[in-house]
Amino acid sequence: MAFQVPSRPNEQPMSLVVVGTVAFDAIETPFGKTDKIIGGAATYSGTAAAYFSKNIKLVSVVGDDFPGEMINRFTQLGLSIEGLQVKKGQKTFFWSGKYHEDMNTRDTLDTQLNVLLDFDPVIPDSYQDCEFLMLSNLMPQLQKKVIERIHKRPKLVVMDTMNFWMETQWDALMDTIRYVDVLTINDSEARQLTHEYSLVRAAQKILKMGPRYLIIKKGEHGALLFNEKQVFFAPALPLEEVFDPTGAGDSFAGGFIGYIAQTRDISFDNMKRAIIYGSAMASFCVEKFGLERLIHLTHGEIDERVHQFIDLVQFDIALV
């Protein structure tokens, strides 16, 4: 049975809370380099989600060096910024990195935590209607604080994390993972988390750590969705050029949770669709530096790209 996709964000009174970093990035790729541009996991996730879902609420922190113009842009995108703390006299989180020729690996050139150092996520009362929660990459103990500070358990909690926390905050990470429904990590992190090379075995182990669903992101090789009994694979779109991979994983997660929030359906079949939409958002993200491509999309462009995904993988075999 075909599923009809609402083509525009609906107006239902649920909310999607997106927690994570809002940052400055300086990026170098084989195609060029940027000065300080706007980045951060929550920025990418929130921006991608905004194409699907209204009533998105941001939890993050910036310094007073962060441009008010960009904060206005968040508002224009439909993101509530009541939970975005602006710290006077402090500086915004800054990350700088350089991608290698293959675009799959990068070196971190500089990390200045700044306002992140003593970030205490505040959940405004108006965020307590949270139905879907996206915990973008952040210190695991802060992710857990957010879970605790939302009084009514959301319908779905999605958490992204990274190898750095596995190396430095193992116990806190394990303690947070227990409370989430969907974990998203990349393939090397899944291996690192479980000491299993086979992603199937890694998934089996991770699904015993708490999450009921696991998304393993393989970059240009697509993404896998696991639950205890099923597995789904979505390819990445083969692109002529990957210009800047920064934020691709966060855009993916944003498209995923945005679509789920829009449809309010957390079945495995709907998660499959959400992964296709997430993959589409990631494929846009990498086409230009930073947020440049992601911020100027039309719903027609998104639909067209989803069509490309359908053409890419669909085949018809009817077994007798």
Added chain:
Amino acid sequence: MAFQVPSRPNEQPMSLVVVGTVAFDAIETPFGKTDKIIGGAATYSGTAAAYFSKNIKLVSVVGDDFPGEMINRFTQLGLSIEGLQVKKGQKTFFWSGKYHEDMNTRDTLDTQLNVLLDFDPVIPDSYQDCEFLMLSNLMPQLQKKVIERIHKRPKLVVMDTMNFWMETQWDALMDTIRYVDVLTINDSEARQLTHEYSLVRAAQKILKMGPRYLIIKKGEHGALLFNEKQVFFAPALPLEEVFDPTGAGDSFAGGFIGYIAQTRDISFDNMKRAIIYGSAMASFCVEKFGLERLIHLTHGEIDERVHQFIDLVQFDIALV
């Protein structure tokens, strides 16, 4: 529209000629090692194809150290062996390799060309009804000789090759590629052949070298099929364990051309199906050492595996 798959090889009077090595292999993987076992590109391709297509004709060469029992096995599988030369007093081609922990890379420990050194492929008169031609990995000038020695142009010529020929026989390789319809190579080889990192750009260049279709094999990351206007992606099945990758690419190619020969349909849509069947055969191949798993399959097992591929990638999004 769903396509009904004939579930058993049909009896139509076409023939599929499979050319390539029949060899002894000694393989070491993290799971164990073998003594000399039967291997070779044509062995794997022919065996995989035999599950789909009758009237398969083998062109290869072995020494008189090759077990008659295995030659009988070829016959039992339905392979014609009139084009299989047995060289008295000579030894069969031998390859020995060791796989690394990740199973994606391997070291060649020993290569003894033996009978391959002066192999001159003979095409028996009974092979001149060739409708489909599979040129498994072999010296490019020998692949070209086979094309020349088949008098009537086959409906589809599929050629596999490898990086070694790019490094040592560039001109002969370019000269052979011009005459084939489908080229199958892996992702690093596509990059090596074109000096393009992007597989989309690499494909565009390769499709100007002669082939109308290109299959880029990405191992555990699946396979891409390109023609000038379309692209199709088939994932590899996520497996708990890859036991021995030897022959996976050849089994893939055998399943692909076997299915095409069975259905006698060379449309892009049918090639998609053929790639799924090829991927299924490759997924069996890697489950045990050498031919062990591939040789003992049932049609029910193959159908079940194809079902797993359908479940793995199918989703339903209906755009308005």
